[in-house]
Amino acid sequence: MSDNHARNSAPRVISVANQKGGVGKTTTAINLGTALAAIKQRVVIIDLDPQGNASTGLGVPPADRQVTAFDILVGDEPLQSALTKTVVPGLQIVPSDVLLSGAELELANDNRRSYRLKRAIEAYVADANREGIDYILIDCPPSLNVLTVNALTASDAILVPLQCEFFALEGLTQLLKTVERVRGHLNAKLDIQGLVLTMYDSRNNLSAEVAADVREHFGEKVYKTVIPRNVRVSEAPSMGKPVLLYDLSCAGSKAYVALAKEVVRQERKRKSEQESEIA
Numbered sequence: 001m002s003d004n005h006a007r008n009s010a011p012r013v014i015s016v017a018n019q020k021g022g023v024g025k026t027t028t029a030i031n032l033g034t035a036l037a038a039i040k041q042r043v044v045i046i047d048l049d050p051q052g053n054a055s056t057g058l059g060v061p062p063a064d065r066q067v068t069a070f071d072i073l074v075g076d077e078p079l080q081s082a083l084t085k086t087v088v089p090g091l092q093i094v095p096s097d098v099l100l101s102g103a104e105l106e107l108a109n110d111n112r113r114s115y116r117l118k119r120a121i122e123a124y125v126a127d128a129n130r131e132g133i134d135y136i137l138i139d140c141p142p143s144l145n146v147l148t149v150n151a152l153t154a155s156d157a158i159l160v161p162l163q164c165e166f167f168a169l170e171g172l173t174q175l176l177k178t179v180e181r182v183r184g185h186l187n188a189k190l191d192i193q194g195l196v197l198t199m200y201d202s203r204n205n206l207s208a209e210v211a212a213d214v215r216e217h218f219g220e221k222v223y224k225t226v227i228p229r230n231v232r233v234s235e236a237p238s239m240g241k242p243v244l245l246y247d248l249s250c251a252g253s254k255a256y257v258a259l260a261k262e263v264v265r266q267e268r269k270r271k272s273e274q275e276s277e278i279a
Contacts, residue, residue, distance in 0.1 A: 030237075060084055
């Protein structure tokens with residue numbers, strides 16, 4: 001696929017989501033976004049978690065969050081007004097702060113509340129994709145609320161970080177039921193982009209067992225790349241940096257670059273198949 005062709009098409013909108021907390025969701029959003037930018041993709045991350053960890057982890061201090069995801073969802077601000085540069089060239093973020101936790105109450109009387117983010121993204125893409133954005137990644141909160149529903153309604157697909165631990169599949173079952181409900185009522189095109197195994201410990205038999213179980217159940221939907229348990233990945237957010245800027249040579253950085261390449265190959269294959277169907 002030519003670069004010009006990629007630049008002229010709409011960005012792929014992907015929710016990074018899991019209703020279970022502590023699975024590496026924000027870490028994956030930050031570092032996958034960074035790795036995609038490192039391989040010349042242009043990326044926007046929408047921080048849709050009131051904790052604002054994705055914003056902090058990409059070096060955006062609270063004082064610089066002048067327009068946030070709350071203003072997009074509740075105040076009808078255009079998405080481009082919230083775009084904020086990060087420490088990563090080619091990667092922008094719509095930041096978040098604690099105000100976002102009030103979105104559910106603020107939107108309680110809006111019958112179309114589930115579509116607010118979708119409308120904002122569509123308006124942005126129609127008006128401003130002259131910038132050639134390739135991917136919009138949405139970092140979702142670890143719960144099913146109006147924020148997660150907005151993200152899934154606005155997305156082409158969902159990418160699920162899955163920790164290699166005993167209850168991993170149980171949490172995944174709940175998430176897949178949510179995806180089915182969203183498909184049925186709000187977004188019929190929502191697809192499973194893929195499952196990425198995180199916090200994998202090669203010294204732990206349980207990690208290998210969980211990985212084998214997930215691959216048996218979901219086959220090619222599971223990325224070949226596995227994100228290892230890595231102390232440098234854990235340290236990086238406290239420095240306001242993704243791990244690729246904190247320590248490019250560590251195992252975690254290499255894994256996220258490999259994952260980004262897998263995602264891009266997957267997207268090129270999907271577009272090629274679409275074009276073949278149209279032809």
